[in-house]
Amino acid sequence: MDYQPLLEHIRQEIEVYAHDGKQADYIPALANVNPDQFGLCLNILDGRTYHLGASDVKFSIQSISKVFSLAVALSLLGKELWQRIGKEPSGTAFNSLVQLEYEHGKPRNPFINAGALVTADVILSLIDNPKEFFINFVRTLADNPDINYSEEVTRSELSCCNLNASIAYLLKHHGNLHNDVHDVLDFYCTMCSVEMSCEDLSRAFMAFAKSSQPFSHAGVNLSISRVKRINAIMQTCGLYDESGEFAFLVGLPAKSGVGGGIVALYPSRYSIAVWSPRLNSKGNSIMGMKALELFTSETEESIF
Amino acid sequence: MDYQPLLEHIRQEIEVYAHDGKQADYIPALANVNPDQFGLCLNILDGRTYHLGASDVKFSIQSISKVFSLAVALSLLGKELWQRIGKEPSGTAFNSLVQLEYEHGKPRNPFINAGALVTADVILSLIDNPKEFFINFVRTLADNPDINYSEEVTRSELSCCNLNASIAYLLKHHGNLHNDVHDVLDFYCTMCSVEMSCEDLSRAFMAFAKSSQPFSHAGVNLSISRVKRINAIMQTCGLYDESGEFAFLVGLPAKSGVGGGIVALYPSRYSIAVWSPRLNSKGNSIMGMKALELFTSETEESIF
Amino acid sequence: MDYQPLLEHIRQEIEVYAHDGKQADYIPALANVNPDQFGLCLNILDGRTYHLGASDVKFSIQSISKVFSLAVALSLLGKELWQRIGKEPSGTAFNSLVQLEYEHGKPRNPFINAGALVTADVILSLIDNPKEFFINFVRTLADNPDINYSEEVTRSELSCCNLNASIAYLLKHHGNLHNDVHDVLDFYCTMCSVEMSCEDLSRAFMAFAKSSQPFSHAGVNLSISRVKRINAIMQTCGLYDESGEFAFLVGLPAKSGVGGGIVALYPSRYSIAVWSPRLNSKGNSIMGMKALELFTSETEESIF
Amino acid sequence: MDYQPLLEHIRQEIEVYAHDGKQADYIPALANVNPDQFGLCLNILDGRTYHLGASDVKFSIQSISKVFSLAVALSLLGKELWQRIGKEPSGTAFNSLVQLEYEHGKPRNPFINAGALVTADVILSLIDNPKEFFINFVRTLADNPDINYSEEVTRSELSCCNLNASIAYLLKHHGNLHNDVHDVLDFYCTMCSVEMSCEDLSRAFMAFAKSSQPFSHAGVNLSISRVKRINAIMQTCGLYDESGEFAFLVGLPAKSGVGGGIVALYPSRYSIAVWSPRLNSKGNSIMGMKALELFTSETEESIF
Structure with missing residues (x-):
């Protein structure tokens, strides 16, 4: 399957939310970001990569x-x-x-x-x-x-x-x-304070998506079981006090940050990172959550 | 894969927990159950079914x-x-x-x-x-x-x-x-108060495990999306205040009851029900949780 | 001292609050009361009694x-x-x-x-x-x-x-x-649901104001120490979550009700009941609290 | 009335509690105090002063x-x-x-x-x-x-x-x-960290006991109303989460500290300071509370 048309379609669908919410403003470095940006990067385990919008723009990954x-x-x-x-x-x-x-x-x-x-x-x-x-x-x-x-x-x-x-x-x-x-x-x-792009984050989380093999990177070593358990904690606790809603709507282990990034993964299939600075009242990116919800709904590829 | 030897192995492994905890005793009907029982039933989506112990004994499904x-x-x-x-x-x-x-x-x-x-x-x-x-x-x-x-x-x-x-x-x-x-x-x-056996429960939850097709049974109709969302809620909220621990250890959507039953499912693969009346302090079956943890660890088949 | 002129003066001072707040309206019997009423009765231990406004109108004493x-x-x-x-x-x-x-x-x-x-x-x-x-x-x-x-x-x-x-x-x-x-x-x-006037309440609470003598009325018998202790509880807990504020402003043991009544006492000196149906957000009569605050400020007769 | 015999009597009555509780031990300076000490000082507004035990020993006044x-x-x-x-x-x-x-x-x-x-x-x-x-x-x-x-x-x-x-x-x-x-x-x-004896504390709190006259000491000026209000806050909040119990048992505005001191006052009558390092689970001196309870019970001189 070629995911690019679907991603383009999702981009259009979420346009209606483009001006909802506002970015974090408790520090100047976040307040001064242009809030009207959106990026997405999808990495499939088979090696394919898809991009959308500002997928190569670095932002503050925060949490x-x-x-x-x-x-x-x-x-x-x-x-x-x-x-x-x-x-x-x-x-x-x-x-x-x-x-x-x-x-x-x-x-x-x-x-x-x-x-x-x-x-x-x-x-x-x-x-x-x-x-x-x-x-x-x-x-x-x-x-x-x-x-x-x-x-x-x-x-x-x-x-x-x-x-x-x-x-x-x-x-x-x-x-x-x-x-x-x-x-x-x-x-x-x-x-x-680390700054990464959607491309960076999606690639980095492939290490967690590959949960059927041991994790060994730069001196950090985790068994298969431990990688799966990190994913489980992302599932139940990854989106602050909106983790249940996210599991319900999107159905993937994920982690968000107040910089507007969310990165999610489908074990043994793909990882996906989205970024858009405008947040809802729980501190999660509005367009980011919507894009992920549409992605798993359209592909019917949630872990549930 | 023939799951029977693995299930027999699990049965031996959890024997060490056979006398930990005690059954619910706030009503006579639960207090009077023989606590030293264990049953398990596994239904694979391809039609195979595996049994262990008292898999056909009915118990109070409670929650x-x-x-x-x-x-x-x-x-x-x-x-x-x-x-x-x-x-x-x-x-x-x-x-x-x-x-x-x-x-x-x-x-x-x-x-x-x-x-x-x-x-x-x-x-x-x-x-x-x-x-x-x-x-x-x-x-x-x-x-x-x-x-x-x-x-x-x-x-x-x-x-x-x-x-x-x-x-x-x-x-x-x-x-x-x-x-x-x-x-x-x-x-x-x-x-x-409904009373079901592990065989009954495992079979019943196949309807939720089959989350890639609409749910339509006895006048209850749910879209694919809604079935997946019920599974997501089981994942984040199914084991009382131990749902995070269960996601961490077992990694499957599940629901437990103080009668000692736990039923879990791997979407599009299998459903599995276990029963043993002795509970931990959170109200979940000790042997049941242990059996499921071993099952997903040994098979490396958790959703994460 | 003749308290009547002071009471008349207080009545004028609190007129400015006459339309603040509103009466309890969770049941018709309270909602239908004319909110623009005010009554007060003061009983001095030496036998003198003073009245103001609707001091003989019965209202729901509630708490x-x-x-x-x-x-x-x-x-x-x-x-x-x-x-x-x-x-x-x-x-x-x-x-x-x-x-x-x-x-x-x-x-x-x-x-x-x-x-x-x-x-x-x-x-x-x-x-x-x-x-x-x-x-x-x-x-x-x-x-x-x-x-x-x-x-x-x-x-x-x-x-x-x-x-x-x-x-x-x-x-x-x-x-x-x-x-x-x-x-x-x-x-x-x-x-x-008991209905009493300010005159009734003020007279009734004289039994608590007389805390230097045992309490024995209609089969209810309390030692001096127990009467004092009831008064102490009125002091610390008598006005719901506004008891500290009331102690601070008025400085007397008291009890209020959502019918708009407040009855307070100065041990061994007097008891005083006020009533006005309009309540503040804590459920206490606005004019009642104000009248009592002015009374103890003007007379400098708080227990502190 | 000569209070000395009563105070001596109280001293005997509370001996039974002499070894209950233990002193605060979260810092060495408090842990190293000899816990088996007791002091009391009573100042009557008419100028009389009564002493008992270690009334001149300084201790940490803390709260x-x-x-x-x-x-x-x-x-x-x-x-x-x-x-x-x-x-x-x-x-x-x-x-x-x-x-x-x-x-x-x-x-x-x-x-x-x-x-x-x-x-x-x-x-x-x-x-x-x-x-x-x-x-x-x-x-x-x-x-x-x-x-x-x-x-x-x-x-x-x-x-x-x-x-x-x-x-x-x-x-x-x-x-x-x-x-x-x-x-x-x-x-x-x-x-x-200020260190004072019972004599110091009792004398110092006379300024609050004299609540019918303005407070003006060393550049600190408070109206009569404000002194009364400080006393009211002592009444409702002075003994941590045991303020209600203290009001109930003793019936005086007071303040305690984890050094084992308690100072209480009867407006326009007296102030009284007690000290004994052993504390109950709420952080208040056991012998101190008991002595004050006996004092107001025997004299029937609580404010209620």
Whole structure:
């Protein structure tokens, strides 16, 4: 099947949502992005690749980085990681302190901010040059040496991360951060600042889509079972407090970021990345979600 | 592949858990069940069927009935149903009132008790003989006319359903129950009392596993898209507050009940039902979960 | 001191608030009251009485009845009562289920609905003709045999008490209601339906203001210490989730009702009842609160 | 009346509780205190003073400092303060983040940690040498120039204040801290480290007990109405999540600290300070509460 006509059709169908929502504006680097952009890249396991729109424009991946940091932390710590982080959907906002207090500092899952702070802490504890290690890992996955952190984004995030600082100190209070809080926040914000295009992301997530073979990239090694489990967590927790809706509408493991990117995958078949900065009230890209919903509806290729 | 040797192997592996946990004991009909039973039935889409242990012994399906009632309610009301029930994991216990109060009487999803009370209410409003209609639907799916409600279980449940009554009155307060509270509780408890064997359940869930074709059974009609969406909700919300763990360990859409049954499915491949009465602290069958984890690990056939 | 000129002055001062807020409208009997009424009655311990406005017009006392039922239940059960009800401010709305769930069915205090349902249950268990006993107690306190229940209000409340039913079933679930839920709701709604004037209420609460002598009225007997403790609970919990504000502004033990009445007392000095149907968002009479604030500010006679 | 025999009697009565509970041990400076000490000082408005036990031994006043900082902040900012802090009992632990998140960063009252961080922030913003100003204010109230901060306690508190840091960053996130978080924490911990004896505290709180005259001490000026309102907040919120119980048992405005001190007052009559390091599960001195309960029961001198 040639997917290009379908992708063009989807592009037309979602045009009606082109001006709904607005981009994240809590830091200048995100607020200043032109919101009227859309890109998509589809990688089929057989080697074919399809592009649409601004598929080669880099954007801030933000929370999508949480999948990469989970992969690294799980590779480093193994199943002990699950003594410090749960695997359940949170049922609350990604930055909520309420559940974390009730559950004594054990984050619900690795994709809420609290959980990703813990994965950052694990990496800081066990890797000598964590920033170099991490960017090298991402570059290797995406097969693109030009991927970088954005210093501007890191700086901005650090200057307005009071809520994350509050979460981090609560984790520290419960003994679930081993490094200095400011070091953890710095590394967390740095990882969120990575800039990638849809092409980069789609290619990088092929490593997770190939879940029937072991994962071994740039020093990060995961068994088949662990790759499948990362995919399972993407399925149940990948789109903040809209993960159930996304599973319902799209039916694929995926992860989103407030930069407007969403990357999804069909195990053993394909990975697909979309990007459009305008977000809904849950922090997910409106055109991105719609494009993915149409894609799995038209192809009838959801995992369900 | 002949699955029988694998199933026998799994049976031996899980023997070590045979005396962990205990059965539900809040009503005599469940407390009096012999807890040391185990059954399993696997139906492959190509027609093969495999059995293990007490696969033909009937047990109380309890919350597994919520999948059937969701199918009926969705068939009757269509997408309007989602104005009365959400699709997100709850992040809290299946019988919690907290979230329901904060969210003004809209249950998080159709598989927590509050959500299933609403699906019961929908059916009561739109079907003349709801109990007859429902049991006929279940019998048709399982191709077994000998499936029945247990009057004893219904009576017992009704005599100790104060918490469900509390939830029902809170729904009523918010305008999200249209029928008399006691009629809804009666119908809800009746549906939970259905008794089926693993063979019955596995066969019945083949209708959901066949998600690439429309669902049309005993007057309940669902499009391909709706069947897939029911499966997606099973994936994110099917095992109470352990749905994330189950997705992580097993990786299949599934639904469990406090009678000790769990039924899971791999879309377009197979459905599998297990039963063993001893439960963990979340209300899910210990041996059942373990058996399913081993099955998807050994076959490497999870959807992820 | 002659209080009449001060009371007249207060009446003028609060005129500016005469049209703020609106009366309770969840039942016809309250919705149909003329909202533009105001009454006040002040009883000094030395025997003097002062009146203002519609001080002799009867209105629905609603939650003010919770003080009377607490007095009866405490007289009957003694300190054992505090094993079933707490004494702490709730920090949440008077009809919240959240705290009750977290605290396993022990209401925070006797003046939230959950707590008053438990006091009603205690009375039902220990008194043969509870409705006769209760109205006789209230008539004796107020020295007015013409005080009665309103059957219309009771009927209306019972027909729209889904939220209280939800609370009652949650109490029942936790073993903290011993009688039939519907009997408890019926008695609870009946007690709330009592109709009294400001004159009646002010006179009745003199029994609590006289806290340096034992309380013995119509078969209800309380030691000095217990009367003081009822007053203390009025201080910390008497005005729903506005008790702190009221202590801050007025500085007297008091109890309010959604009928627009508030009755307050200065131990060993006076009791004062006000009534005006228009309520603020917390369910307390706007003109009533303002009148009491002015009264204690002008006289500098708060307990603090 | 000569209170000395009564005080001696109380001392004997509470001996039975002498070994219940244990002192705070989260910092060495508190853990190393001899827990088996008891002191009491009573100041009557007519000038008489009574002593019992270790009434002249200094201890860490901890949260009792929150009354002094509230007085300063209210003097500085006036009623605008109440736009940043509420006046309601919290119904939850003194260090809970849950309510603060739900209520968007406005602390429930000035005596929970979140509220006291805001009063510290107000003082930092408006006073040039806040630490000097504050200690001078406390010395003036207690008429004792030898009262000092404990540098050791301040240092210890600062080294283990992750939970307060979490609260402070959440306040900052909501715009309710204007100064640098670390400056606020430093000033907050410094104020908590003040060391005073029962004699100092009882004398200092006479300024609040004299609520029928304006408060003007060391540059801190409060109207009669404002003093009464501080007393009202002590009544409803002064003993953490045990304020209702304390009002019930003792019936006086009061403030406690985890150093084991409690100071209470009867407006226009007396102030009384007790100290004993062993605490109950709510963080209040066991012997201290018991002594005060006996004192108001025996004298029948509660405000109710």
